[in-house]
Amino acid sequence: MSKNSNHLSGKEVREIAKQNKKIIKCLEAYKNRKAEESEYLAHMSDPNNILEIDNLHTYFFTEQGVVKAVNGVSFNIPKNATVGVVGESGCGKSVTSMSVMRLIQGPAGQIYAGSIRFNAKDKAGFEKAYDIAKIPISDIHKIRGDQIAMIFQEPMTSLNPVFTIGQQLDEVTFIHNPNATKEEAKAKSIEMLDLVGIAIPERVYNSYPHELSGGMRQRVMISMALASDPRLIIADEPTTALDVTIQAQILDLLRELKTKIDGSIMLITHDLGIIAEMADYVVVMYAGRVIEKGTVREIFHNPLHPYTIGLQKSKPTLESDSETLFNIPGNVPNPINMPNYCYFRERCSKCIKKCSGDYPGMIQVSPTHFVACHLYGEEAESNG
C-alpha cells in the first residue's frame, strides 16, 4: 500500500465528476422513461425459479471513482426455497438486494448492466416474467412491496415514529388494494399481526413504535412485509439488531411463515450459523462478486473456495477447543480500482501462479455447486 494511494488532486476529482455526470444522465433517463409493459417482459430460463439474477452490475459513481459494489453477480432463487447470501460488510450483499427492490439511491448509485428476471403472478393467477432492471421507476410498484417484500435490518429506524402501527399496516393494504374499506384493512392488519405471533394484536394495532420492544418491532416489520401476500421476501440481516434469544424466536417465525405463505426467502446475513439453520441454498460473496454457491450441505460440508473455508474456520464455535483462532490476514480490498486478478489473492494462503492472471471464472463442481477459484479450474482441466 503506497502512502498516497487514496489521494486525488482537485483536477482529477473534477475530471471524474465530469465523466460520471455523462453516464449518470444516461442511466437516469432510462430509469425515468415511460415504457409499455411489453418492453420489460422477460423469459425465465427455468420456470421453477422465482428470481434469476443474471450478471448484475450495480455501480456507485463517486468523486473518488466508480465503486463496483456489485460486479457481475448471478444466482437463482427457486420457488419455495430459502437462499442465504453471506459475506462480510462491504461485499455487496445488501446492494444486491436493494437492486432487486430497485431501491438503490440515485443519482450516484445505478444498475449499470445485467438483468433481474422475476416470475410475477398477475391478478388472474397467471405467471408472467418481468425484467426488474428494465422496469421504469414509475411502474416498479407493481412488483416492489406487492410481489417482493423486504424486511430491513433496523426495526428501530424502519418504522415511522409518528404513526401508529395500525396506520402503517393499513397503508400497505390501501396501496396495493385501493378499493379496500377501512374495516377490511384493519381486519387484514390484525390478522397479519396475529400471524406473526403478537399476543394482543388489537393493542399493538393502536400503539406507536416506541412502545414496542426490538423483537416486537421486527415482528411488526415482518407482518408489514406479509400484508400484500408477496411471492418473495428479502430479509436483509433481520436479526442482527436483536438479542440471541429473540433472534431464535424470529428465525422460528420466518421458517414457519415460509410454509404458510408458500413463498421464497432471500436471507442476507453475515452469520454462518443462521445460514446453516435456515437456508437451502447458499451464495457466498466477496468484494462484489459471487465466489461460491451451492446447496447448504455442499457449502458447509465441502467448502472449496479458500475464503469460504477461512470464514468457517475463523468463527469460534461452542464445540471447538483450539488455543488460537484461525484468521484470514489482511482486509477487504479498496472497492475503487479493483485489480484484474482474483480479489482474494492478497489474503489467500493457497495462492498459485495462475492467481496473478485474470479473475477466475465460475467453475461447476457438481450440478448445483459452483466456485470461482483457479485451484479447481486446473483440476477440472486435467480431469477432462
Add this chain to the structure above:
Amino acid sequence: MAEKTNAQPFDPEAILEVRNLRKCFPLKKTITGKVTSELIAVDNVSFKLKAGETLGIVGESGCGKTTLGRTILKLHPSSGGQIIFDGKDITNLKSSQMREIRKQMQIIFQDPYSSLPPRSTVGGILSEPVEVHNIVPKSEVKSYVLDLMEKCGLRDYYYERYPHEFSGGQRQRICIARALSVNPKLVICDEPVSALDVSIQAQIINLLKQLQQDMNLTYVFISHDLSVVKFISDKIGVMYLGSMVEFGTKEDIFSNPLHPYTKALFSAIPHPDPDFKMNRIVLKGDIPSPANPPKGCRFHTRCPYATDICKEKVPEYKDYGNGHCAACHLLEQ
C-alpha cells in the same frame, strides 16, 4: 457468604474482587432532589478474579453488563458494595486518588468508529496517556509508542495518520494499543469485537490473547456472543436483568449449565452445521424492563420451569461446588 463482606479480609490472590456491587440510576426525582424511583442496573454482583485470568460476562442487551464494567472502573459511582482492586478497597476513593489507580485499569470500547478522536494522529492518541502518566521519560515516548504499535500489529508509518484512514479492525487495534500504553494490570473489554466482521474478529481475539500472555493482563471480557466468550475466558458470569444468575469456570458453565437461562442462551445460538439438530429451548416473550423488574426471581416470566415460589421469593445466589454459583429455586430442591 454475601452478608458479612465488610468483615472478610481481602483475598491476596485476587486482583479484582467485587462484593455485592449495586448500581442504581435515578429515574424520577422530587423537586427537592429526593429520588422516588430508580432503575437497578447492577444488583448484588459478587465475584473474584485472579491475575492473568479472563472473566467473560455474557447477557442480552439491557442486562447491565456494560454498567458493571464501567462501575468497576468507577466511571460511574457505585450505589453500594465494594470494589477491591489489587488488595485495596477503591470503592470510596476520591477522583484525585483514583488517578494513580486508573493507570492500572483500562477499558476498550465497543465501537472503534466513535471512540477515537478524529483530529489527532495515531501517534498523538497513543502518546497522550504515556505523557500524562509519566510512563517513560519524555525523550523516549516516541520509541515506546512505536514499540507498542508493533506489538499490536500496527505498522510504524501509521504514526502520522488519522483514525478515519483506517478500517474497523485497525481502529480497534489502535484502541487496544491506547489501553495498553500505560501498562495496565486489568483491562475491561466492552464488546471489543461485536462491531467487526468475522474474519477481522478472529484477528482481534487472537491479538488480545497474545497480549495477555506477553503482558500478564487480566481481562473482564463483556460480550453477548457466547462462542467468543467461550474462546477467550477462564471464568464466565451470566447476567440477566442486572443480577448474576450463574458464575463458574468455563468448563463448568459449558459442560454443566445450572440455570435455565444459561441453558436457553446456549441453545439459542445458531449452529454452523446444516445437519446439526438441537433441542432448542425458545424463550417466550421479551426481557422485562429493568425499570420495572418482575417480583421474585427476575427470570420467572420467561422461564419454562417456573413454579409458584419463583414468583414470590428471590432465589439465593449459592455455591454448588468448585466455585460454580447460581441463583435458582430449582437447584435448591
